[in-house]
Amino acid sequence: MGQFKPSQLSASVTTLTGVGTGLEKRLNRLAIYTVQDLLFHLPYRYLDRTRLLPIGMLQHGKEALIQGTVELTQIKFGKRRSLLCRISDGTGAVVLRFFYFNNSQQANLAKGTTIRCWGQARRGVNTFEMIHPEYQRISEAQRDQLEQTLTPVYPATEGLAQGRFRKLTDQALRILAENPQQLVELLPQKILAEYALPDLCQALQAVHRPDADTEISLLQAGTHPAQRRLAFEEFLAHHLSLRTIRRKIQSFQAPRPDSALPQADDFIHRLPFQLTGAQQTVLHEIQADLIKQQPMLRLIQGDVGSGKTVLAAIIAFQIIKSGLQVALMAPTELLAEQHFSTITQWFSNFDIRVVLLTGRLNRAKRQTIVADIASSTPLMVVGTHALFQEQVKFSRLGIVIIDEQHRFGVHQRLSLLEKGVTRTTYPHQLIMTATPIPRTLAMTVFADLDISVIDELPPGRQAVKTAVLANDKRAEIIKKITQECRQGRQVYWVCTLIDESDAIQSQAATETYEYLSEMLPDLVIGLVHGRMKSPEKEQVMSAYKSGAIHLLVATTVIEVGVDVPAASLMVIENAERLGLAQLHQLRGRVGRGSQQSNCVLMYQPPLNELARQRLQIIRSTTDGFEIAKKDMQLRGPGEIMGTRQTGLPQMRIADLIRDAALIPHVRKAAELLLEDYSDRVAAIIKRWLTDRADFGNV
Ligand code: ADP
Ligand code: MG
Numbered sequence: 001m002g003q004f005k006p007s008q009l010s011a012s013v014t015t016l017t018g019v020g021t022g023l024e025k026r027l028n029r030l031a032i033y034t035v036q037d038l039l040f041h042l043p044y045r046y047l048d049r050t051r052l053l054p055i056g057m058l059q060h061g062k063e064a065l066i067q068g069t070v071e072l073t074q075i076k077f078g079k080r081r082s083l084l085c086r087i088s089d090g091t092g093a094v095v096l097r098f099f100y101f102n103n104s105q106q107a108n109l110a111k112g113t114t115i116r117c118w119g120q121a122r123r124g125v126n127t128f129e130m131i132h133p134e135y136q137r138i139s140e141a142q143r144d145q146l147e148q149t150l151t152p153v154y155p156a157t158e159g160l161a162q163g164r165f166r167k168l169t170d171q172a173l174r175i176l177a178e179n180p181q182q183l184v185e186l187l188p189q190k191i192l193a194e195y196a197l198p199d200l201c202q203a204l205q206a207v208h209r210p211d212a213d214t215e216i217s218l219l220q221a222g223t224h225p226a227q228r229r230l231a232f233e234e235f236l237a238h239h240l241s242l243r244t245i246r247r248k249i250q251s252f253q254a255p256r257p258d259s260a261l262p263q264a265d266d267f268i269h270r271l272p273f274q275l276t277g278a279q280q281t282v283l284h285e286i287q288a289d290l291i292k293q294q295p296m297l298r299l300i301q302g303d304v305g306s307g308k309t310v311l312a313a314i315i316a317f318q319i320i321k322s323g324l325q326v327a328l329m330a331p332t333e334l335l336a337e338q339h340f341s342t343i344t345q346w347f348s349n350f351d352i353r354v355v356l357l358t359g360r361l362n363r364a365k366r367q368t369i370v371a372d373i374a375s376s377t378p379l380m381v382v383g384t385h386a387l388f389q390e391q392v393k394f395s396r397l398g399i400v401i402i403d404e405q406h407r408f409g410v411h412q413r414l415s416l417l418e419k420g421v422t423r424t425t426y427p428h429q430l431i432m433t434a435t436p437i438p439r440t441l442a443m444t445v446f447a448d449l450d451i452s453v454i455d456e457l458p459p460g461r462q463a464v465k466t467a468v469l470a471n472d473k474r475a476e477i478i479k480k481i482t483q484e485c486r487q488g489r490q491v492y493w494v495c496t497l498i499d500e501s502d503a504i505q506s507q508a509a510t511e512t513y514e515y516l517s518e519m520l521p522d523l524v525i526g527l528v529h530g531r532m533k534s535p536e537k538e539q540v541m542s543a544y545k546s547g548a549i550h551l552l553v554a555t556t557v558i559e560v561g562v563d564v565p566a567a568s569l570m571v572i573e574n575a576e577r578l579g580l581a582q583l584h585q586l587r588g589r590v591g592r593g594s595q596q597s598n599c600v601l602m603y604q605p606p607l608n609e610l611a612r613q614r615l616q617i618i619r620s621t622t623d624g625f626e627i628a629k630k631d632m633q634l635r636g637p638g639e640i641m642g643t644r645q646t647g648l649p650q651m652r653i654a655d656l657i658r659d660a661a662l663i664p665h666v667r668k669a670a671e672l673l674l675e676d677y678s679d680r681v682a683a684i685i686k687r688w689l690t691d692r693a694d695f696g697n698v
Pocket of ligand 1: 273274275276279302303304305306307308309310458459561562563565592
């Protein structure tokens, strides 16, 4: 008699038959802890093993299930020893080819045996071949027994075979079928009916074990109603959680200034340029928020180079003059240092204290700064995530400004805000991003924020001209650099390595630096990478900014935010390895002044099709919005967007591109829930977001 185990969806996976500590660990690696987690871990692909294909109908490149009788099995010696097995079913014959095999396998495939196999057909010498197909011997009784449902293929991990995964999901589905009340339907009937969506239990059953007659192409594309239903609820959960956060924040008061919001005209008049119309519009939108009683929650969307920093400075000026403190957070030390130096300079006539707080300060310096922040002096703190550290306590934080939002998670953003919360007040928030996503998408994924758009670049900018060149043209490029620098231009040379550590990247940049120094002895060449100490980096950057350095060799530390308007040529090595968003950001480092700028994308041939298309897109346009649109089109369905590149939330099931059509409906459904079913809101959020620190309690 087996031990009694309660059937619980919320129970640990170890309550399932066959899950020991080893398997538990592997499941945990996939973020599967409970039985219910298994149900929300969806197949990413399906195989149709519900019907046999006559061997005569095999097609090159297509996967199929076939069944036949072994005619001949023999070992073929040649360049590579292999086991060949010829089977036929009367409509045709196919050869199975195994490079790895053993004697028992050969014996198993004796002439006259019936076998069923699944594999991809490839054109062979005279017949089609299948290389290393999955196969099994079929007894007389099994001849007509085929799978009843499409076969799911799960995102798995090493040491976790598909068969095992299917057995586990079988158990989980059985528990669900026996205890449907444990996974209650949270979407109102009205919504399900309006969009013709199946209920939750049906949807889960259908995605894990689709009926044999399910349209497989819909499933493969991720657009089957069952999949859409799950994606819909997930979107809704994210959206509702942001709306809940917003509501909560807006129940606080904005920080109380000493005086009404002072004008910034003095400051604006002393800037070396005039604000563009778009900058003025956005500025007014922000200022209108700041005189309200409630904390501001605003996102500024503006393409690379549209001039977001100066708006941050103007707002900081006003907040500080009203007696409060300002925190400006940047994703990299380099950018924090740059903001610090630009803003210090802009504020130099106005008796405003600006301090820099990054992870690399020495203890004594940090302590002084931390003490100042804790006193109620009005000041501006510019920093990296070091601003999150426990000991940093603002006494009168008026506003948190976050630059390049896409580099931070929602969680990081919120934890900085925590620093300014008192019992009754909550700091204003100004979030800045260059992520150019369509408005309806922005309103859904940034549902906690109001959105302002800077839709104009400062005057006199010329579009960067972009060329794509193979690596073997390096010598020509180097020659061009000399010419450019003779004309007083400045150049970036960016070394890129994807997914490599900081140390390896820095090493590669150092080598390129040495190589270029040798090739270009007449130029002053600088080097900046992530392993350098702050003062060193600052020194190099300020020398480059002042024009003392002609050519700056850099890793992608310069990718975001760096602003040296005189630089007019950028060379990017291995550009084929970078995504469109990253290329656009990097290229945005040039073309920031009024002179014509150029960008050279170097690549290592041969280019694959996707890389070729990407480089073609980046060459043909400099419009971030256009690039983002093309980027979305290039990504196949189901491909997950990297959060690092876009700042968009990472979802389990939903895909912001594939399921984009759902998005406007998600907002509508959210309204309905908040109005008429507010008791379900917390449960929906909990179902989808509990294990994510990101959306924890505010
Ligand atoms: P981003 O929006 O990418 O953060 P920045 O704030 O770094 O852009 O601004 C890009 C460059 O344009 C900076 O050198 C900045 O001083 C300059 N700039 C900003 N606004 C204007 C303007 N209205 N006219 C001319 N130059 C401007
Ligand atoms: Mg910027």
